[in-house]
Amino acid sequence: RTGCKVVCLDRQGKLLHHDVIYPHEPQRETAKSGALIKALCEQYAIEAIAIGNGTAGRETESFVKSIGLNNKIIVVMVNESGASVYSASEVAREEFPDKDVTVRGAVSIGRRLTDPLAELVKIDPKSIGxxxxxxxxxxxxxxxxxxxxxxxxxxxxxxxxxxxxxxxxxxxxxxxxxxxxxxxxxxxxxxxxxxxxxxxxxxxxxxxxxxxxxxxxxxxxxxNPLDASAVHPESYPIVEQMAADLGCSVKDLMSSAELRKQLDLKKYVTEKVGLPTLTDILSELEKPGRDPRQVFEIFSFTDGVNAISDLKVGMSLPGIVTNVTNFGAFVDIGVHQDGLVHISHLSDKFIKDPKEVVTVQQKVKVTVVEVDVARKRIGLSMKSNPFADQAPSGPSQPRGKKDKPKEKEASMEEKLAMLVSKFKK
Structure with missing residues (x-):
């Protein structure tokens, strides 16, 4: 109803432009909204679009993907937990004193795609979810x-x-x-x-x-490629000397394990630089920055499953783990309501702690085992065969002699009356 807030950020996360579009009901200005997004992408050389996973997030994602943008522009759903808390905080007011809270929230969502940790440290820990x-x-x-x-x-x-x-x-x-x-x-x-x-x-x-x-x-x-590593500027001359001795560039030394094996570290020991320091430098050259993240993968939810009413028991869906607790894990499957994978459904084998098999932001494949639309509860499973433990349900079979239904058990008063009758006889 109040529209989708649009912000354009540069590579450093600086706010360049903000606007509002109305691609959904009741306004539904689809053509006008699509034209504006295309124009902004061209004007600011946009490389990626981040969409918050809140109200109408999936519908907005479908809309953006349908307007015919350049294939090089990636569209990613971003977890917006705590963005509204940040937008009303002192930190946000200091950064954007003349901007509305909705604009601040949109900036936070965009920055979370660029550098998540830099944005999450601004939020009170209990609001991260x-x-x-x-x-x-x-x-x-x-x-x-x-x-x-x-x-x-x-x-x-x-x-x-x-x-x-x-x-x-x-x-x-x-x-x-x-x-x-x-x-x-x-x-x-x-x-x-x-x-x-x-x-x-x-x-x-x-x-x-x-x-x-x-x-x-x-x-x-x-x-200088060393600026992306933990090697201190004071040690740059040592690395440059190593590269010169091998007749290669610093970049080649960082990328080639064969070249690094040829180095004799004892040769570079001085009064100021010992062997432990040289060993640390070499290990840093092997993996500059020690960034534990994998290559970025674009994640997308199942098309056509946008609300809890779209779910059916037995559906297999991709999801992202949003929270891990003692009793299981919550998974976002793109319907505005996280589903619960109980600890008993996290793995085919027995586990004591959910953290053994899942971590926050992990991409998983889940099966819908229960849907309660009225109470907004979704039961999920990560087992290979989640329905194996359930009793088979099928057409009722004709009862044989052994399957004769049990007679209703007599009440205490009826039992007492029967005893009195027997006693009189």
């Missing part, structure tokens, strides 16, 4: 738990400096919240960072801070 007791535990401890996890991610994987929010950057060693804000402001004014050295141009970011933070800040597709 992951876990079982997030509303019951002490909130300060919950926040501390989230902080510990984010710090662990930052230290092991690093932060993409060209897409990270100031909230995520503030977790990096040496960066305060004010320095993180300065980095984002510099990026918005001057465009993406092309190398780590340009970070020194940021206001109040001196050599000491650079020394602490540079190793955790990544720049993909940088001029």
């Amino acid at each position: 992951v876990g079982q007791y997030q509303h019951d535990v002490e909130q300060t401890k919950l926040k501390q738990g989230l902080d510990d996890v984010v710090m662990s991610c930052v230290n092991s994987v690093g932060v993409e400096v060209n897409t990270a929010s100031k909230e995520l950057l503030s977790y990096v060693s040496g960066l305060s919240s004010s320095l993180a804000r300065n980095i984002v402001e510099y990026r918005n004014q001057n465009g993406p960072f092309k190398n780590r050295e340009s970070l020194m141009k940021v206001s109040r970011l001196g050599e000491k801070v650079f020394e602490q933070a540079a190793g955790f800040l990544r720049i993909r597709e940088a001029e």
